Amino acid sequence: MNKTSVEHNCAEVIAEVKPLMPDEEILLDLADVFKVFGDTTRIRILFCLFEHEMCVCDIAELLDYSQSAISHQLRVLKNAKLVTSRREGKSILYSLSDDHVRTIIGQGMEHVME
Amino acid sequence: MNKTSVEHNCAEVIAEVKPLMPDEEILLDLADVFKVFGDTTRIRILFCLFEHEMCVCDIAELLDYSQSAISHQLRVLKNAKLVTSRREGKSILYSLSDDHVRTIIGQGMEHVME
DNA sequence: TAAACATATGAACAATTATTCATATGTTCA
């Protein structure tokens, strides 16, 4: 073995990296955001909203899910501040709350596409 | 109500958006990638590897998890092609496979930080 | 080669979560 190469030193690495770990709370929040993206139904909903503001029944019909299922998932997306809603008559129209969603999904796409 | 504003038309919106939905397979892959990020243990592991190549026992000690738990999660990360590994003697050293990971987590961070 | 060390892995269990069903809330219009 080539002794000029730097060998791995556990204690050193641990001492170096330990103080750099982010706060517990940040890690939890971060995982929670990605958890929201980690479901096909919600991903589908987001892809719908990329194109157009939509009411619950639109999404349900377009994706062939029950109204209830979509409503439950929209709540998750709303709690994560990924979508917002406004009322128009009897309907409630949902849309993306900002462009982070596009960027995050875009990056995920790039990874998936190799 | 202001009749000059464009009102929501369900059938129109559905017809417009339906053909734009990505393939089933892409949606599944996309959700799977984000699922991997949606767990604090794995997020922690990635933060470790942001800083330094590490062996399994390093990560286990640093994060105070069992060797087995870390090993299982490293496999998940590896299957998702987010980390790679190489052997050095008795140890196996893990590192990030590319910079998508940093970018994706960076975007998640930005969202979490409001 | 045997012992010690490092990692991987299968099975089992506990916890989380997505959907369905039934029903409640809220809005419009006759």
Add this chain to the structure above:
DNA sequence: TGAACATATGAATAATTGTTCATATGTTTA
């Protein structure tokens, strides 16, 4: 106001998933 429509929500169920435990695989060194 009452009927019809649109959405939200609580409870229950089924499925997924993270960790532990026990053990297997693989490497080094005495």
